[in-house]
Amino acid sequence: MRTVYVNGEYLPENEAKVSIFDRGFLMADGVYEVTSVLGGKLIDFDGHAVRLERSLSELDMPAPISKDDLLEVHRELVRLNGIDEGLIYLQITRGAPDDRDFVFPDPEKVTPTVVLFTQNKPGLAANPQAAKGIKVISIEDIRWGRRDIKTVQLLYPSMGKMMAKKAGCDDAWMVEEGKVTEGTSNNAYIVKGGKIITRHLSNDILHGITRAAVLRFAREAQMEVEERSFTIEEAQSADEAFITSASTFVMPVVEIDGVTLGDGTPGKVAPRLREIYLDESLKAAM
Template sequence: MDRIVYVNGDYVPETEAKVSVFDRGFLMADAVYEVTSVIDGKLIDFAGHAVRLERSMKELDMPEAISMDDLLAVHRELIARNDLVEGMIYLQVTRGAPSDRDFVFPDPEETKPTVVLFTQAKSLVETPAAEKGLKIISIDDIRWGRRDIKTVQLLYPSMGKMMAKAAGADDAWMVEDGFVTEGTSNNAYIVKDGKIITRHLGNEILHGITRAAVLRFAREAQMVVEERSFTMEEAKEADEAFVTSASTFVMPVVSVDGVSLGDGLPGPVAKRLREIYIEESRKVAV
């Protein structure tokens, strides 16, 4: 059965889904996106993703593409039409498809945004990676300065994942001015003497929706959280580490730049936070 996707108000088989060659998402990476996880056929942290989408569009001066109520309805319809029990829904909004290519933004009265959503079936709760942990390398962060806007400018993060693969690792943490910013598709954390350390919010990193939930749960569990920059040297000396994202929840890290952390196995803080996040998210999923 063909996967059913959403394109500008229509639900169509993926083989029939089309957007214009003049779409600015295709030509200029002039687009934003969100990924919302699905567990038990319900959406995790949907409200947070919807608010961040709205913020990203405002930061890029994009007109509203779809109301949040309608967006929720589309997500639920895609879950139903694709019988999605566990996985993700990818959402992308572009500035639209003007009549020709131009660096200047098109008139929003004449060019409406393009809205595309599709499902991805994937095991998120039970995954081998969570049992063995990730191996991380460090790479220079050479991205643009507004990483707090969730744009589709993902070429360098993709290159970073390929650099990690070539080095026999699972992912990369990006480093700028001597400090870790974030992972290629996740927020980064270390744990030292029971304290969770992660970079403070700013334009340098994505304001992760999963990050916000995990830090809230950590504080509610009486864990100590310190939001500040940290170096790779600190990471190498950490007791454990982990990353968070919508598609991985809390994922333990067992080595950084070839240095094993702790006993080389997923640490207790990461494991407990993963349990809490999944348990609490299930309670409020929509």
């Protein structure tokens, strides 16, 4: 049984409770982060902490825990649950007022809810799917307009993953006004003529922590990067495609809407970026 963290307490998971009036439950009024763990250490923790602070600020939500204390909670959960490879999920909501109301509660009267739990995933780094790649479908992007805030509003991404599953594929790329925004829980990329192409940062996509690290490593490796929008048709004619996220790192894409990329196997760029990302991230792990 896992040990989880709820509002300052470490508890067995079956004893953890959150109020039925919590605004995360009633209004999806909350934000989250997922940090990967490799070799018992945290990957890109600083980046996740900075993005968490930004998400809270964008929603006018007070930060209920300091970065240093949050780091200690992450480390303690890794220790208590014996995690070598896996994930730590963090969620902060606006808290639980006395009753349901659309209006934000007075922050001086309601304390935000803080929840963390681990997911043990042995073999996370050596995921065999990375050697063969994944298949994606395209779906219309009908989410709200502030995708740069990492909120817990995940119903449509969940529906997108189910659409992909029903189509016999692994994931979905969302499309708005003819251009790919991102995957259901990841950033999307194509490779053409050796150039890595991914959508530019804006309110339209999540500012991925893994995305930032991968693009930095790519530039350091003298790879050309272009941040711009691209269509599904352009992706289908690309040399390669891939996604990045905290749970998949760099994952090749070998099929888009039934069209096979190249010979149907991962190319050279994505596997190399995955190798670089894992090597460099482990060196800087906390």
